[in-house]
Amino acid sequence: MKRTHLALGFILMLSICFALAADQQKAGLKIYISVDMEGISGIVHSDQVSSGTAEYADGRKWMAQDVNAAVEGALAAGATEVVVNDSHGSMRNIDPDDLHPRAILISGSPKPLSMMQGIDSSFAACLLIGYHAKAGTENAILDHTISSSVVRHIRVNGIEMPELGLNAAIAGYYGVPVVLVSGDTAVCRQAGEILGKDVVTVAVKEAYGRLAAKLVPMDEARRLITAGVKEALGKLPRMKPYKLASPYNFELGYHVSAQADMGAMLLPNVGKLDARTLTFTAIDYIEGFRTLRALISLAPAR
Numbered sequence: 001m002k003r004t005h006l007a008l009g010f011i012l013m014l015s016i017c018f019a020l021a022a023d024q025q026k027a028g029l030k031i032y033i034s035v036d037m038e039g040i041s042g043i044v045h046s047d048q049v050s051s052g053t054a055e056y057a058d059g060r061k062w063m064a065q066d067v068n069a070a071v072e073g074a075l076a077a078g079a080t081e082v083v084v085n086d087s088h089g090s091m092r093n094i095d096p097d098d099l100h101p102r103a104i105l106i107s108g109s110p111k112p113l114s115m116m117q118g119i120d121s122s123f124a125a126c127l128l129i130g131y132h133a134k135a136g137t138e139n140a141i142l143d144h145t146i147s148s149s150v151v152r153h154i155r156v157n158g159i160e161m162p163e164l165g166l167n168a169a170i171a172g173y174y175g176v177p178v179v180l181v182s183g184d185t186a187v188c189r190q191a192g193e194i195l196g197k198d199v200v201t202v203a204v205k206e207a208y209g210r211l212a213a214k215l216v217p218m219d220e221a222r223r224l225i226t227a228g229v230k231e232a233l234g235k236l237p238r239m240k241p242y243k244l245a246s247p248y249n250f251e252l253g254y255h256v257s258a259q260a261d262m263g264a265m266l267l268p269n270v271g272k273l274d275a276r277t278l279t280f281t282a283i284d285y286i287e288g289f290r291t292l293r294a295l296i297s298l299a300p301a302r
């Protein structure tokens with residue numbers, strides 16, 4: 001009897017040791033990267049970000065190279081795990097063979113959290129690579145918000161949101177700060193406006209209108225991304241998660257009234273502000289985000 005107790009005690013001690021070791025591993029520096037395509041170095045036209053075109057092969061290669069530069073920066077800053085979420089279009093743009101061998105890829109769509117799939121409270125920081133300015137921004141490469149053909153604007157608690165803001169609030173929901181944004185000068189400006197002055201921004205191009213830009217030389221752009229990530233992770237202790245106050249009031253402006261009709265007819269608790277603007281309130285941000293996506297998905301293309 002006594003011997004059984006001793007054996008049980010020993011097994012208990014062993015499992016506590018294993019649990020502690022596992023906890024220590026979990027305490028490593030995990031970095032989450034969401035990578036879009038319009039703000040990638042070299043990209044100035046939708047042909048470069050749409051599969052089935054002659055130029056797409058270049059676009060996806062550049063996308064992998066920008067994100068690999070970010071992974072290098074994260075590893076140099078001590079990252080123990082880097083997760084990369086392909087966040088553009090089909091979300092199958094990055095060829096897994098082209099991704100940094102130390103990074104874990106999330107590929108394909110649809111995903112419950114879309115551009116932020118895979119994030120949770122175990123991550124120390126979030127990087128947004130290749131992002132673009134919100135719909136209606138002047139001198140911004142391929143400006144849009146989630147869907148060019150459907151969305152005219154999105155506001156949350158009165159703040160007009162680029163995708164970077166909507167997604168930073170998802171990271172914030174899990175207590176993870178967005179510490180770096182890369183893209184053109186316009187999205188960098190909007191990152192500062194939404195997230196505050198501490199966020200590190202890396203501009204890889206400056207737009208003349210929507211479809212042309214002066215490019216930072218490609219090697220230099222990637223050096224800037226690597227250096228930016230190191231700088232951002234170096235000041236991680238003072239970076240704060242982006243949190244809006246609940247209840248969350250969402251406002252979705254469509255291009256035409258027929259697009260607003262479907263959501264207003266089919267979803268409960270959604271109201272109309274005017275013929276082409278819907279509004280709803282959510283207590284939980286993720287629930288609100290899901291309703292927002294449903295309203296965008298229901299809308300017929302213009």
Ligand SMILES: [Zn+2]
Nearest residue numbers: 036037038088
């Ligand atoms: Zn995109």
